[in-house]
Amino acid sequence: MNLIEIKEGKVSLLVPNPKDYEKNGKFDPSWAPVFYNPRMKLNRDISVLIVSVIKPKSIIDALSASGIRGLRYYIEVGGVEKLILNDKNPLATELIRKNIEKNKVEAQITTRDANSLLYEVKAEFVDIDPFGSPSPFILSSINSVINKGYVAFTATDLSALECSSKSSARRKYDLICDKLSFSKEAGIRGLIAKVIRESAILEKAAYPVFSFYFDYYYRVVFRVESGAKKADNLLSKQGYYYECPKCGLREASEYLEKKKCPKCGIDMKKYGPAWLGTLWEKDFVEKMRDKLNDFSYLDNYFTINKLLDIIIKESKYDNPYYRIDILSSYLKRNIPKREYIIKCLGSASVTHFDYRGIKSDKGMDEVNECIKKLTS
Ligand SMILES: C[S@@+](CC[C@H](N)C(=O)[O-])C[C@H]1O[C@@H](n2cnc3c(N)ncnc32)[C@H](O)[C@@H]1O
Numbered sequence: 001m002n003l004i005e006i007k008e009g010k011v012s013l014l015v016p017n018p019k020d021y022e023k024n025g026k027f028d029p030s031w032a033p034v035f036y037n038p039r040m041k042l043n044r045d046i047s048v049l050i051v052s053v054i055k056p057k058s059i060i061d062a063l064s065a066s067g068i069r070g071l072r073y074y075i076e077v078g079g080v081e082k083l084i085l086n087d088k089n090p091l092a093t094e095l096i097r098k099n100i101e102k103n104k105v106e107a108q109i110t111t112r113d114a115n116s117l118l119y120e121v122k123a124e125f126v127d128i129d130p131f132g133s134p135s136p137f138i139l140s141s142i143n144s145v146i147n148k149g150y151v152a153f154t155a156t157d158l159s160a161l162e163c164s165s166k167s168s169a170r171r172k173y174d175l176i177c178d179k180l181s182f183s184k185e186a187g188i189r190g191l192i193a194k195v196i197r198e199s200a201i202l203e204k205a206a207y208p209v210f211s212f213y214f215d216y217y218y219r220v221v222f223r224v225e226s227g228a229k230k231a232d233n234l235l236s237k238q239g240y241y242y243e244c245p246k247c248g249l250r251e252a253s254e255y256l257e258k259k260k261c262p263k264c265g266i267d268m269k270k271y272g273p274a275w276l277g278t279l280w281e282k283d284f285v286e287k288m289r290d291k292l293n294d295f296s297y298l299d300n301y302f303t304i305n306k307l308l309d310i311i312i313k314e315s316k317y318d319n320p321y322y323r324i325d326i327l328s329s330y331l332k333r334n335i336p337k338r339e340y341i342i343k344c345l346g347s348a349s350v351t352h353f354d355y356r357g358i359k360s361d362k363g364m365d366e367v368n369e370c371i372k373k374l375t376s
Pocket residue numbers: 035036037040044062063064065066068069086087088089092112113114115129130131
């Protein structure tokens with residue numbers, strides 16, 4: 001394998017030379033013998049920030065590829081006493097060995113199936129960064145994390161989670177769903193609910209502490225605590241979202257039902273089981289915001305700063321976002337500017353999920369009144 005050296009964060013990394021794997025002048029990271037995707041740098045940058053808040057002594061990077069995540073946590077956060085870098089692909093672990101030597105990192109390298117490994121070893125922070133869906137690794141990673149430790153999942157199978165593909169939504173996440181106007185948020189809530197259910201099997205409670213959507217993926221972080229009662233309590237906060245495809249009226253309920261819109265009388269769309277609670281733990285996000293100053297060297301520093309700003313604002317509202325463009329079209333009105341709607345509603349904010357959306361604790365009627373007022 002012909003390698004090139006790149007720099008990401010404070011790590012010098014050897015990766016396969018993309019030029020060798022181009023097809024018709026194009027390159028996809030999955031065509032190389034070992035996977036490295038520069039488009040996921042923001043995901044890794046934010047993960048470094050998250051790990052700096054958690055300060056784990058032990059980390060398992062279960063699907064490590066080049067080793068980049070574990071290496072970055074070790075070097076950029078520090079204090080890691082036990083680091084396991086695992087990948088089932090022997091070419092990946094061969095490359096990880098080169099990369100840990102190059103960066104003078106002490107780590108255990110394993111060439112194992114992640115699931116069997118995660119049933120044998122424990123850590124304070126477990127990172128699951130798969131191709132597509134994290135579902136096959138949820139139970140084992142929750143098993144592997146110690147009490148009050150953390151686990152982070154990346155999901156790139158948004159077509160399942162947003163319910164563009166109903167059959168894979170059902171297969172991977174037990175979702176009975178339609179695509180809703182706030183599908184980006186519904187998707188992350190569907191993923192969280194799945195993790196909560198899998199944790200409950202092990203009598204553990206997985207509290208979502210930080211989540212975000214970016215580009216083509218979700219990243220969700222949980223603190224995992226032992227206790228059947230705690231798990232039951234989280235299970236009771238899942239439910240189903242309903243939305244009228246004609247007027248946008250929405251409801252949330254604990255149960256899966258065939259609901260008709262009380263205004264239009266037609267079948268409402270549905271999505272669930274979804275997590276109905278908060279997506280962000282206030283303390284955790286504030287710590288991230290404080291810690292960010294230590295990472296001003298990151299290329300994505302300003303993007304992360306902006307993302308955290310928006311998340312801090314939107315985290316006040318647990319209701320899914322409203323799409324102003326869609327509600328305006330139902331009302332046959334022009335689309336008012338988001339800032340004007342936010343001002344009109346008084347308690348509302350932008351959302352990082354969608355630049356056309358707003359979050360608010362106000363009902364749809366009040367949002368509609370504002371749209372009418374601003375376009376009259
Ligand atoms: C998306 S890549 C990981 C990317 C890496 N975390 C990063 O940030 O660059 C997924 C990796 O998981 C590995 N993998 C897939 N299934 C696995 C399994 N069951 N056990 C262990 N490794 C697996 C693949 O070989 C691949 O290297």
